[in-house]
Structure formats: structure tokens, C-alpha cells
Amino acid sequence: MINVFGSKVGKEEIEQITDSISKQWMGMGPKTKAFEAQMAERLSTDKFVLVDSGSNGLYMALTLLNLPAGSEVIVPSFTWVSCAQVVMLAGCVPVFCDVDLDTQNVTADLIKPHITEKTSAIMIVHYAGLAVDMDPIMELGYPVIEDACHAIDSTYKGRACGTIADVGVYSFDAVKNLSMGEGGGVVSNHKEALERASILRYCGIGKSGFEASTHGRERWWEYNIVEPFIKMNPSDIAAGIGLAQLGKLDDMQAYRKKIWDIYQEEFAEIDWIKCPVEASEGDKHSYFTYFMRVPRRDELAKYLFEKEIYTTLRYHPLHLNPIYKSDKVLPNSNELNETGINIPLHPSLSMNDVDKIVEEIKEFGKQL
Ligand SMILES: Cc1ncc(COP(=O)(O)O)c(C=O)c1O
DSSP states (O other): OBOSSOOOOOHHHHHHHHHHHHTTOOSSSHHHHHHHHHHHHHHTOSOOEEESOHHHHHHHHHHHTTOOTTOEEEEESSSOTHHHHHHHHTTOEEEEEOOOTTTOOOOHHHHGGGOOTTEEEEEEEOGGGOOOOHHHHHTTOSOEEEEOTTOTTOEETTEETTSSSSEEEEEOOTTSSSOOSSOEEEEESOHHHHHHHHHHTBTTTOSOHHHHHOTTOSOTTOOOOOSOOOBOOOOHHHHHHHHHHHHHHHHHHHHHHHHHHHHHHHHHTOTTOBOOOOOOTTOBOOOOOEEEEOTTHHHHHHHHHHTTBOOBOSOOOGGGSGGGOOOOOOHHHHHHHHHEEEEOOSTTOOHHHHHHHHHHHHHHHTTO
């Protein structure tokens, strides 16, 4: 089966893991620090805080904004469940907004109708790594969380996605452009917020063991708990895999782009396929996934599955999920739910796989 998502790991990652194990240092440590420094440099930001998942990073982001309990956070419906779950867990209410049909991204105009006197923040998602038009959203005047989980390599008007709004969050789960099995990252334009993040991620203690207690004290086993918080610090095993992945990220991105370009070229003339939008002039895409809109989507998915090509829909719109009791009517998200399909795009695909995917999709089109 050709998988829809995937990563590319090999000897460099194994070397990093072996190194951690041979040094008997698997927990958070030097590799975490090194990864954070390299990421901060790559994103041109002062500080990068590594955590154990993008979902937890989003929860951290909400915490850093100090949102009043019961206030509303506007979230796109067309996104991963964590985006809404963390809002609920933070004691706020997710209010779903629609996305643009062509970009699958939120816009200021789509957000505006959902603003009420209870709105305390806005969460946006750079879908597939296509940058959201951030300026008009920042002008709305609310704290903004940038979910850059798809957008590790994306830029908007020359700035790295994730570093534009109040808090930005990345994901390094098993299928992301940079994978460490599980992992996430938090950046912020507020320096104190990031200092707080590095304390919070380790049960609100921040520093571990000896480091936490030796400042002018005799009893180094004592620690000072700063705030109530859960544990979401990374392991050095994960950070080491991340370091190996960072070393090959540009090559993996180039390979993703190559596949993307083939799809864009092959499908451009096919009238029943609506291809994804390219990044605006000067912006950079991350090519996390290739999302297209088609008629008879369910039939195409089943046809490809029978040909050993796995596809999916990211995402089943959240406002349709009864748990959130949403009364929102979001026609674009509903339409994407019926016509959207993500086809395989990842660095472990072979060119033969890509040819087969293109051929089978064209073959399916003959029945339409
Ligand atoms: C848009 C988006 N936000 C958040 C997350 C959560 O990231 P993680 O899987 O690292 O918890 C994901 C992961 O798929 C995602 O795609």
C-alpha cells in the first residue's frame, strides 16, 4: 500500500539515538538544547521551546495567553481535533469559523462574523503549509495563536510562519515534514511568555534537579514550583532524531516540492480536479500534504484504495462533531467534507509511486 503520509528516517537518526543511549542520557538534555538553538536560528526567532507534541504546544500557547475562563476562541472548523480540544481543556469555548474553499485557510472576513464580546483569541492554521494572510487577521486586534504544525518551512512576507502572531506552534509527529516520532515546538513574540513556557513544560518547575536548587542553596534536592502545569518536556531521544531530521530538512522539502510540482502539472489540465493553490508571490509553502477537490470523492478514494493507494480527508470538520454542540453553519467546510481528498505526498514516496498515483487518478477520470 502506498501511504498518504510518511517520513524519511535512516542511519543519521539511528546514530543520534545510539549516541543518546551510549551516553546514558535519554531525558531532556544537550540534544534538546541543540535542537532548540538550531530551530530558533532557522526561524530567525530568539528562542524555541521544544515540547512533546504539537497538541500540547497548543495547550501551552493558550495558557501563555492567560485567557479568561469561559471566553471564546475562534478556531477553524477544518482542522485537527487538538485545536478545539485544547481550547476546551483551557476552560474556554471553541467557536468554529469557515475556511476559504480554494486555500483551506481562514481569512479575516471569515473570522469577523464570529467575533462577540466574549471573544478572547483567534487560532489560525496554515493549512498544508500555505501561509494564511496574517496582516488583516492581526489587525482585528485579538491575541492570535498560529498553528504552524504543517508549516515548518513556510514564510509569509519574508517571516517564518509561526513567528508572526503572539504564539506559534509546530508539530514533529511521525508524519510531519520534520519528524521525531512525537514532538512539538512553541515560539512567541513575547519574551516573558517563552521564559514561562520553558518553566511550565516541566511541571511548572522549569529547571531540573541540581540546576533548580543550587542557586545559593545548600539543599539542592528542593525545588520551587512556579505554577500548576503538566509535564510536556521532550526526551533527548526525540530531540536527537529532530537534529538528524533538521540536517536533511532542506533535501526532504525539495523532494516534497518535486512531487507537488508533478501533481500540479499533471492535474492542471484535468477539468474535474481542483488543484491546491500555490503560495503567494514571495511566500514559501511547506507542501505538507496535497489536497484536491473532486466530484465523487468517496468513489475515487475507494478506487485508489483498491489499487493499493491510501488517501484520506484532512479534516473532518469539527463543527460537525456533536461533542462541541456547535450551531454554526459553515458551507465551505461542509463542501470540503464532501469533495476534499489528500493524496500521498511525502519524502518516502518513490517516483514510481508518484507515476502510479497520477496514472490511476487519470484512469478513474475516464469513468466520469
Ligand atoms: C493542524 C494541526 N494542529 C495540531 C496538530 C497536533 O500535533 P501533534 O500530532 O504533534 O500533537 C496537528 C497534527 O496532526 C495538526 O495537523
